[in-house]
Amino acid sequence: MASIQQGPNGPVLVLKESALQQKGKDAQQNNISAAKLVAELVKSSLGPRGLDKMLVDSLGDVTITNDGATILKEIDVQHPAAKMIVEISKTVDNEVGDGTTSSVVFAGALLARAEDLLKKDVHSSTIVDGFQAAADKTLEIYSALAKKVLPDDKDSLKKIATTSMQSKLISEDSGILSKIVVDAILSIATKKGDEYSVDLENIKVEKKSGGSIQDTQVIQGIVLDKEIVHSGMPTKIENAHIALINSALEIEKTEMSSEIRITDPTQMQMFLEEENRMIKSMVDKLHDIGANVLICQKGIDDIAQHYLAKYGIMAVRRVKESDMIKLSKATGGRVISNLDDLSENDLGSAKLAHQKKVESDKWVFIEGCKHPQSVTMLIRGGSQRVIDEVDRSIHDALMVVKDVIQKPEIVAGGGAPEAYAASLLKDWADNFDGKEQLAIKKYAEALEVIPLTIAENAGMDPIDTMANLRAKQNQGRKWTGIDARNTQIADMMAINVIEPIAVKEQIIKSATEAACMILRIDDVIATSGAPGGGMH
DSSP: OOOEEEETTEEEEOSOTTOEEEEHHHHHHHHHHHHHHHHHHHHTTOSTTOOOEEEEOTTOOEEEEOOHHHHHHHSOOOSHHHHHHHHHHHHHHHHTSSOHHHHHHHHHHHHHHHHHHHHTTOOHHHHHHHHHHHHHHHHHHHHHHOEEOOTTOHHHHHHHHHHHHTTSTTGGGHHHHHHHHHHHHHHHOEEETTEEEOOGGGEEEEEEEBSOGGGOEEESSEEESOOOSOTTSOSEEEEEEEEEEOSOBSOOOOSSOOOOOOOSHHHHHHHHHHHHHHHHHHHHHHHHTTOOEEEESSOBOHHHHHHHHHTTOEEEOSOOHHHHHHHHHHHOOOEESOGGGOOGGGOEEEEEEEEEEETTEEEEEEEOOSSOSSEEEEEEESSHHHHHHHHHHHHHHHHHHHHHHHSOEEEEOTTHHHHHHHHHHHHHGGGOOSTHHHHHHHHHHHHTHHHHHHHHHTTOOHHHHHHHHHHHHHTTOTTEEEETTTTEEEETTTTTOEEEHHHHHHHHHHHHHHHHHHHHOOEEEEOTTSGGGGGO
């Protein structure tokens, strides 16, 4: 419908005929409903007993996951308000890695509670003010609740990695995988003063089906999904001295088209011999400085391969630039553009460089690097679907361990901090007069949806469970939460279900901001061609 405003001289057409417009309560209602639907989609995936989703795209590719961010990324959401909820999960995934499902479920719960208030004629601005005040207070409560840990305390880090994997397909193997994750992170963590920083770009993840999840390993070096260029080269070199070169080992063609006039067959022979000599001098240079492994970003000529094999130098070509950078960090070598500049000091070192068969492919492993600043995680599993889900789970685990190393504070999981904060918020709300108090109490109710959903997904009775949980927390047991594995109420800190404070804070910030943004909208205008079809 077009938007028509009544002017003094008759109707004035403001928007074109094909434009759609929704105003006031209709627009709010529509947006809230769309956001709630997105939350409902992922709600059953929350917690250790959460269920997986099978997503099939237009090409027939199947993804099986219970990772909130992956589910929402794979489904093609059209409604503009629903897209804002999808963005929360992306933000949380990029910032802290875990808590994507919780943030979407919490945002949906906030909007459902706001809807109750809107029906009672509480203005959306009042609700937004109340929600923001409640969010600030919740962050204060979390901060006071958090326990400090040592950033390099392996035991705590393993518990955190294990907790993040409990809700995933790989929960059975979380003990082995959490050790691998912590070892990988601590290998690449850099310390400045008392603070640590971690760049996950320095962990190379390679996936290959075959074996089982338990065959997943961390290699103190780099794995290249390439094979050695020449069959005459050694396939195993101990005490490797590695040259990293990003130029080609071949005679470069001239920039412009040129021709050589040859009047005598001997001149042709001289020309070929000169090419041969130039290539041999390149290989001689490598041999003279003691390199026994060559990793090249570009091509290696057939003649160069012959000479390299003769000298017993193992060579790999056409390696990605990102892998060259990782190799440099792992081996301590320098990536050289010009062979003439290469010296012995530029070589990297590793205990072992060897070609190994992984499933049906041959890969080159550079292992046993001293103090590597970059490592490889080789993920194995029974099928490609399993490996993809292991990869997503390990990404979450790497992120939460990184979060704790960079901000070494933890809280218990299982909905314990949410239930504790909700209880304090309800008391704190009494300090406010007016309708803002109602919004703060509704915010507290929305927080309780997290433990409630974990309990529901575990098949527990939600009403009895929440009553029991509140009673125990009111007795001062602040770490009481939902032990979904054993379907009971338990002290989550005692059973080692712990999470980084950074994840909890990000959930509160992202979900509150998205809910407030949706509540502020009172007019939706969709012109033709825009994805306004989702407004219906």
